[in-house]
Amino acid sequence: MNSGTKLAPAIAMLLSVSMASAEQPAYKDLNKPFEERAADLVSRMTLEEKIAQLGNDAPAIPRLGVPAYEWWNEALHGVARAGAATVFPQAIGLAATFDEKLMLEIATVISDEARAKHHEFARRGLRGRYQGLTFWSPNINIFRDPRWGRGQETYGEDPWLTARMGVAFVKGLQGDDPKYRKVDATAKHFAVHSGPEADRHHFDVHPSERDLYETYLPAFQALVQEGGVASVMGAYNRVYGESASASPRLLQQILRKDWGFEGYVVSDCDSIEDIYKHHKIVKTAPEAAALGVRYGCDLDCGKTYDYLLPAVKQKLITEAEIDTALRRLMLTRFQLGMFDPPEQVRWAQIPYSVNQAPKHDQLARRAAQKSIVLLKNDGMLPLSRDIKTLAVIGPTADEVMSLLGNYYGTPAAPVTILQGIREAVGPKTKVLYSRGADLVQGREEPRAVPLIDSNFMRPEAGSKQQGLKGEYFRGREFAGAPVMTRVDSRIAFRWDRGAPTDDLAARGELSSAQALAGDDFSVRWTGELLPPTSGKYELVVGANDGVRLYLDDKLIVDGWEQNERVRSHSVSVDLEAGRAYKIKLEYFEDIRDAEVRLGWRRPGAKPPFEEALDAARAADAVVFVGGLTGDVEGEEMKVNYPGFAGGDRTDLRLPESQRKLLEALHATGKPVALVLTGGSALAVDWAQQRLPAILMAWYPGQRGGNAVADVLFGEANPSGRLPVTFYKENEKLPAFDDYSMEGRTYRYFTGQPLYPFGHGLSYTRFEYSNLKLDSASVAADGSLQASLTVKNVGSRPGEEVVQLYVAPIESKRPRANKDLRGVKRVALKPGEVGNVSFTLQPTNDLRHYDADADRYAVDPGKYEVQIGASSADIRARQTFEVKR
Structure with a gap:
């Protein structure tokens, strides 16, 4: 056989490969640059397909092999709203560590869990909200005013510290791979945005040029130029009359031209709609959509970009301008490896088992330890582990919400401060607990009622187990076999965005596939109730969705159709000691967060205030745990209690209900250590003058209770520092809606603060x-x-x-x-x-x-x-x- 005959098959093969390559679309060619592939893919779409891709809930394009993608995901202090995830201290607490290296470590863990969760979702064909790789974090707005409810999401009042912590967070999220980005981080909200929450949809901000460039922009510039952040989110408000989400100056001149930003811009949710509905910059939705695209907003979180088709027909926008925005969006999807084989993407190899790994839990505890700020100590701390009787009192002592803040995931086993203290003390120490007071007066408080402890319940007659049998079902109708059955010792659950089984999976009780069920579930608890004394009991069920309670097969609470936020249902019943009562509690989850509790007030129980004073008198020392939770401060909330409005605060002091109890506890003569939870400055002048010890714990994350106990008993030496100024209660602050920096923050405030920026004591x-x-x-x-x-x-x-x-x-x-x-x-x-x-x-x-x-x-x-x-x-x- 001659050499020509030998070469013929090889030549034929090369020709075949070459022809196949020529026929293959450029966007599918793994050897071409991402920019070329993205441009090629966009060029093959129809105008209608292009427009649909500019919304956060982008549909699939089957003919091009483009899967559906939901851009909206959150990772402020852990992967949020996607079921089980490690929950670190809230962002303001992370800022209090003043520790860039720790922030990088935490963000790396968050992105590990984010990648693992995304690929497990994708393997199961799940591509919904909170399941993607584009995270709308961090929030690097300047916490200029302590009244702002979303200040907890920021890194404080200082532009330099905000930049340093923000850059570290972005680098940890986005990874260090030279080809594929790990996940996308988003710097938000660009720019000059920090309340009031009630005015954010129509407010127009006119800062001085000096304040703009010396306070409001530096962190954003650092994240763009140093951190290489993939995305920037616009704000709701106007700046100099322009919508921040469609601003020629902010988005075109400063962000892209001056800073060289090459990523994509996303609107805050429905902020493009605000352009015509609230700001009245234009009159119609097509005009608003055209304005957004033309001035640099590539992705609309909302539905207003659906009006781009009539906008094109009305010649308000061109298809070429739409192409520019869409190329940026498709480019980032290529950079995240979404169109490449998973085996080629380094980050796709992260196993689901990393989610809530023990070392992540340990990091959460260490981060919380470093975030805690010792505001005052006259020698009371650290407490002795040999203390005989310790009273733990206050509305946030045994409250999971005091650990979480907002934008959180579902921790596997959150440790409240009460629980952390009980775990920390020695066997000789007796811990007395009383809630003592409501978080804030006038607020319906389903969590104020004591839970029914496990020793008063059993799953069935004659059982030696304590608690009730819980059966967990898909859907709200208890159809089919339960996906899991177990005994729950107490009925006290809160799940972020549903998915209770995700919490259980972290403990190895379910497969990861079962664990990623998401919303829409129901639970039935059954067993027997064993009252310790005879008399009139008040049974109380707290739930934010449908709930029914049966006693001896009689329906006594029917809230099945009352889908409201944490509604409290109570009923009085006469119970006899020594008798077992059949009990059944049914619950279904339908709206965003899931919560259910079963408690009771026993016969002859003293009012909580008196019970707390009794506990204090019987103790050698008191730890009062109070402050705030994300139920009263946060993003655009329907909250209107004394001292709170719409998510913001109108009074920097502790709520009156807590102040009265704290003063009464002090009057007992027992030493009182004050532990504060919250995401913003608290004016605790009275406590500073009279109490021997004060700690600021922020919203300390899933192991916050252990971390607080570690500090209280000296296992950890506190080293947190205040990232915001704590003002005195009588300080007259500038108007909340005045964005001038004069008189604000340590940089411009000339008065005497209660605690200065950077303050924090040590042992x-x-x-x-x-x-x-x-x-x-x-x-x-x-x-x-x-x-x-x-x-x-x-x-x-x-x-x-x-x-x-x-x-x-x-x-x-x-x-x-x-x-x-x-x-x-x-x-x-x-x-x-x-x-x-x-x-x-x-x-x-x-x-x-x-x-x-x-x-x-x-x-x-x-x-x-x-x-x-x-x-x-x-x-x-x-x-x-x-x-x-």
């Missing part, structure tokens, strides 16, 4: 010395080194958060009082000395915005380096000069 003491600058002067484009030593002069190991501020001296223009420009965490043993150094670059760290020249500039002159333990506790300072 040990640190001394600062030997501050040195490597030069007395520096060029505007140069750099300056500052170094010093820090010594632990106390008796415990601890971490000091060393903070560097820069202040202008005799500035010729309005400037901030000072600006945070460096943070270093130093872990030191007793007697140990650490060396700390910082690098200052005037072009970044001393710049101001020159409105006349429309650019940043560095003024020559004298400045002061201030290094200390807070913005007010400066331990060392030196001046230097910036030369022309």
Whole structure:
């Protein structure tokens, strides 16, 4: 056989491959750049198909092999609204760690769980909301006013700290693969957005150019240029008369032209609709849709872009402009590996078993420990583990919502502060508990009623088990066999976005397929009720969906059709001690969050207030756990209680119900440690003057109860720092809707705060010395080194958060009082000395915005380096000069 004969089959094969390649669409060619593939795919779509892809709930295009995709997902402090996930401290608590490395570690874990959950959803053909890879986090708005209910979602009031924490979060989410992005992060809400919640759909903000560029924009610029954030979300409000979600200045000039942003822009949900409905910038939906696309909003969370077809026909927008927006959206889907074989995508190999892994749970506890801020301590803390009797009192002590804040997932086994304390104390310590007071007066409080403990229930006659038998079903009609049956010790559940079985799967009780059921389920609990004494009981069922309660086969509570937010149902019944009563509780989930509780008030029970005082009198010390929960502060809520309105706050003090109880507890003469939960500053002037110890725990996440106990008993030395200023209760703040920074935050406030920005105490003491600058002067484009030593002069190991501020001296223009420009965490043993150094670059760290020249500039002159333990506790300072 000659060589030509040998080569013929090979040549034929090459020709066949070449022809096949020529016939294959470019968007399917794995060897072509993502940009070329995205453009090719868009070119093959009809106009109607293109328009449908510009909404958050994008339909499939079967003829092109494009699967359906829902862009909306959340990951503020853990994968949210998708069932089981590790829940870390709320964003404001993460900011309180002042720890970029920890933030990167946490965000990496979040994106691991996000990828694992997405691929499990996809394997099962599930492509709905909260199941994708595009996450609308982080929120890097500046927490300029403590009344803002969504401030808990931010990293505080300082632009520099917000930028540092935000960049770390973005890098952890998006990963480090050179080809495929792990998930998309979204910097929101661009820009100048921080309440009031009630006005956000029609408000027009006109900040000064200086405030815009020195306060509201720097974090966004850092996330774009340093963090490489994939997406930016517009805001609801107007800025200088333009919708922030369709602003030529914000989206075209600043974001894309000045900063070089190449990603995609998404609207906040229905903010494109607001353009014509509330802002009245245009009159019709087609005009609003055209305005959004033309001015740079690529993706509409909402339905207004459905009107782009008539907008094209009315010549309000061109198909070419639609193509530009769609190419950006398809490009990110290629970059996430959505059109490539999973085996080629590094991130697709993350197994579902990482979700809620034990090491993630441990990280959640460590993060919570580092977030807790010791506001005051006159020696009461740490508590002795040998204390004989400890009273734990307060409305957030045994409340899961006090751990979560908002935008959270479902933790497998959340540990409340009461539970954490009980786990921490020794066997000789008796822990007494009383809720004592409602969270806020006037609020229907289904969680205020004591739960029926397991020892008063059994799953069937004669059983030695305690609790009720729970049968979990798909759908609300209890049809077919239950997907799972178990004994629940108490009926007290809260599931985010449904999916109770996802919670169970984390404990290995269900397969991952069963665990990803989502919403629409029902549960039937049955067994016997065993009252301890005879008399009149009040049975109370709290639920936010359908619920029915039967006693001895008689329907006594019927709330099956009353789908309301956490409705309380109560009924009085006469029960006899020694008799077993058949009990059946049925519940179905239908709306967003699922919650059900079964409690009772027993005969002769004292009012909660008196019960709390009795507990305090019987104890050696009291831990009062109060503050706020996400039920009263948050995003655009239907809340109208004293001190609260629409999700925002109108009073910075503790709610009156809690203040009265706290004062009565103090009057018993027993030492009281105050533990605060919440996402914003609290004016606790009375407590600061009279109580020996105060902790700020924020919304500390799934292991928050353990972390608080770790700090209370000295297992962990507190090292959190305040990312916001705590003002005094009589401080007259600027108007909430005034976006001028004058008089706001530590940078511009000239009064005396209750607790300053950066404040946080320790169980040990640190001394600062030997501050040195490597030069007395520096060029505007140069750099300056500052170094010093820090010594632990106390008796415990601890971490000091060393903070560097820069202040202008005799500035010729309005400037901030000072600006945070460096943070270093130093872990030191007793007697140990650490060396700390910082690098200052005037072009970044001393710049101001020159409105006349429309650019940043560095003024020559004298400045002061201030290094200390807070913005007010400066331990060392030196001046230097910036030369022309």
